Amino acid sequence: QVHLVESGGGVVQPGRSLRLSCVASGFTFNTYGMHWVRQAPGKGLEWVAVISYDGLNKYYADSVKGRFTMSRDNSKNTLYLQMNSLRGEDTAVYYCAKAFRGGYNDPFDYWGQGTLVTVSS
Amino acid sequence: EIVLTQSPGTLSLSPGERATLSCRASQSVSSSYLAWYQQKPGQAPRLLIYGASSRATGIPDRFSGSGSGTDFTLSISRLEPEDFAVYYCQQYGSSPMYSFGQGTKLEIK
Numbered sequence: 001q002v003h004l005v006e007s008g009g010g011v012v013q014p015g016r017s018l019r020l021s022c023v024a025s026g027f028t029f030n031t032y033g034m035h036w037v038r039q040a041p042g043k044g045l046e047w048v049a050v051i052s053y054d055g056l057n058k059y060y061a062d063s064v065k066g067r068f069t070m071s072r073d074n075s076k077n078t079l080y081l082q083m084n085s086l087r088g089e090d091t092a093v094y095y096c097a098k099a100f101r102g103g104y105n106d107p108f109d110y111w112g113q114g115t116l117v118t119v120s121s
Numbered sequence: 122e123i124v125l126t127q128s129p130g131t132l133s134l135s136p137g138e139r140a141t142l143s144c145r146a147s148q149s150v151s152s153s154y155l156a157w158y159q160q161k162p163g164q165a166p167r168l169l170i171y172g173a174s175s176r177a178t179g180i181p182d183r184f185s186g187s188g189s190g191t192d193f194t195l196s197i198s199r200l201e202p203e204d205f206a207v208y209y210c211q212q213y214g215s216s217p218m219y220s221f222g223q224g225t226k227l228e229i230k
Contacts, residue, residue, distance in 0.1 A: 035219075045158075045166065045209055047219040059217035095165055104216035107156035109177060111165035 002026040002110040004096050009115030012086055022079040022096030022112055030054070030074035033099040035108055036081050038092035038117075048094070049081065053102055064090075086119045093117075123148055123212050127222035133230040140197040142225045144210035149190045154214030157186055157195045160224075161206045169208075170195060197227075205229050 008020040022034075036048040049060045049070040058070050069082040079096050093116050097108035124147040134140055144155070153173035158166035168177040170186035173193055183198040197204055210222040 044224045045160075045211075045221040047221065050217050050219075057217075061218075100168070100171065105152070105154055105213055107168055107171040107177075107211065107213055108158075108166075109168045109171075111167075113165055 002098065004098065004110055004112035006094065006096055006112040006115040009094065009117045011118045011120060013121050014087060014119055016086055017082070017084045018086065018117060020081040020083065020094055020096075020115060020117070022081075024077045024079065024096075024098070027098070029077040032102040033104060033106070034072065034079050035097045035099065036070060036079075037095045037097055037108070037111075038090075039095070039114075040089075040092045043092075046092075050099075050104065051079070052104075083117070086117075088119050091117060091119045122218060123150065123215050123220050125210050125212060125220055125222035127208075127210055127225045129225060130223075131226045131228060133228050134200055135230045136200050136202055138200050140195075140200055140204070140227055142195040142208055142227070144188075144193040144195070144222050146191040146193070146212060150193075150212045151214035153189050154212060154216075155186075155188070155193050156211045156213065157184075158209045158211065159204075159206050160209065166209065200227075202229075 003025045006022045051070045055072045067085045071080045093114040095114045096112045098110040100106040100109040128143045155173045157170040160166040174186045207224045
């Protein structure tokens with residue numbers, strides 16, 4: 001069955017960088033678009049970024065545009081989120097999620113367990 | 122950007138009762154690209170409904186979705202103890218930009 005496992009979270013100082021990873025299994029990774037979604041402590045869900053199945057197209061929420069970069073390595077079934085210039089408001093659990101049928105006009109049918117990023121001095 | 126507003130913020134009901142959750146969009150959601158998710162404490166969200174009214178795989182038929190345009194509803198016909206959670210609506214019709222509602226907490230009365 002489908003599994004998504006995030007890693008790379010931790011405590012980081014404001015202005016520093018962090019890279020998250022998400023390893024996928026149980027489906028043909030290189031045919032599905034993938035997303036990052038975050039959830040600040042005690043708050044709701046916020047979509048962060050999406051990447052096409054081939055990695056050629058990426059789109060970002062305004063709140064992270066220019067600071068975060070999403071990428072994928074289809075040979076390793078792995079998704080990445082490079083987060084630079086981190087701010088306190090980036091503190092959240094970060095989830096990777098799979099697009100239901102692989103495209104942009106799809107809900108997110110599988111989610112990882114999340115990895116916590118805490119931005120604090 | 123499409124803004125989704127969910128109501129009520131908190132809904133207090135007893136097991137066996139019917140729950141009705143609302144999601145209103147600031148502009149029409151194209152092709153009813155509206156989903157509902159359930160999230161329990163410490164867990165990732167789970168997809169319940171997509172396309173406004175289609176149940177995801179493995180979702181019990183006590184969950185149903187309806188609506189179109191700007192007004193959508195998630196109904197749970199007979200609440201089971203495991204249904205008490207936070208519910209989010211999401212639009213994916215203005216992709217590649219996506220938005221979630223702020224959530225409705227369904228709590229045991």
